[in-house]
Amino acid sequence: GENVEQHPSTLSVQEGDSAVIKCTYSDSASNYFPWYKQELGKRPQLIIDIRSNVGEKKDQRIAVTLNKTAKHFSLHITETQPEDSAVYFCAATWGADGLTFGKGTHLIIQP
Amino acid sequence: GAVVSQHPSRVICKSGTSVKIECRSLDFQATTMFWYRQFPKQSLMLMATSNEGSKATYEQGVEKDKFLINHASLTLSTLTVTSAHPEDSSFYICSARAASMNTEAFFGQGTRLTVV
Numbered sequence: 001g002e003n004v005e006q007h008p009s010t011l012s013v014q015e016g017d018s019a020v021i022k023c024t025y026s027d028s029a030s031n032y033f034p035w036y037k038q039e040l041g042k043r044p045q046l047i048i049d050i051r052s053n054v055g056e057k058k059d060q061r062i063a064v065t066l067n068k069t070a071k072h073f074s075l076h077i078t079e080t081q082p083e084d085s086a087v088y089f090c091a092a093t094w095g096a097d098g099l100t101f102g103k104g105t106h107l108i109i110q111p
Numbered sequence: 112g113a114v115v116s117q118h119p120s121r122v123i124c125k126s127g128t129s130v131k132i133e134c135r136s137l138d139f140q141a142t143t144m145f146w147y148r149q150f151p152k153q154s155l156m157l158m159a160t161s162n163e164g165s166k167a168t169y170e171q172g173v174e175k176d177k178f179l180i181n182h183a184s185l186t187l188s189t190l191t192v193t194s195a196h197p198e199d200s201s202f203y204i205c206s207a208r209a210a211s212m213n214t215e216a217f218f219g220q221g222t223r224l225t226v227v
Contacts, residue, residue: 043204043218089155098145098206101154
């Protein structure tokens with residue numbers, strides 16, 4: 001089955017700086033890669049996703065890049081703000097399967 | 112986006128009892144529903160996949176007789192934790208996907224189960 005590795009587990013950045021979270025996946029058949037933001041005790045919220053036929057996608061301060069050859073994808077958050085503090089999960093799946101999540105990254109935005 | 116409602120949000124039960132958690136898609140027909148479990152400060156782990164009208168497919172290591180899943184209609188799936196024990200205490204969360212959705216799924220609010 002699919003295996004998703006996510007790094008780092010904790011990331012602390014100064015407000016206004018950029019944050020980058022990286023994930024690798026094992027199953028070359030995976031074709032959908034969403035990123036979720038989860039606040040304590042709440043449901044994961046989809047913040048951006050990318051499909052395997054696209055190399056990069058951007059939505060305001062958030063961008064995701066995908067390298068299919070290397071089987072890795074990354075989340076980029078620019079101009080970080082205090083409300084960006086949360087746990088971020090990457091995930092991968094193929095077709096109609098359930099999501100395989102990375103272990104999560106605790107993003108801390110320092111004022 | 113589509114709305115998925117999960118109930119209850121919190122439940123405390125005694126060891127040995129059973130607990131039922133409901134997951135409803137409110138504004139779309141969910142042909143597939145997924146159940147995840149999340150222990151404190153850990154990631155979400157897929158437990159099982161259920162398709163309306165058929166038996167659930169369980170992930171390796173998940174006891175199907177302990178975690179009973181029913182997906183009897185296109186808007187409702189239930190997870191029953193049978194003979195619950197303290198080690199079953201966790202955050203259980205469902206997600207639902209319609210046939211028309213290209214892989215994206217929407218999550219319920221989650222259920223915090225505490226077994227005492």
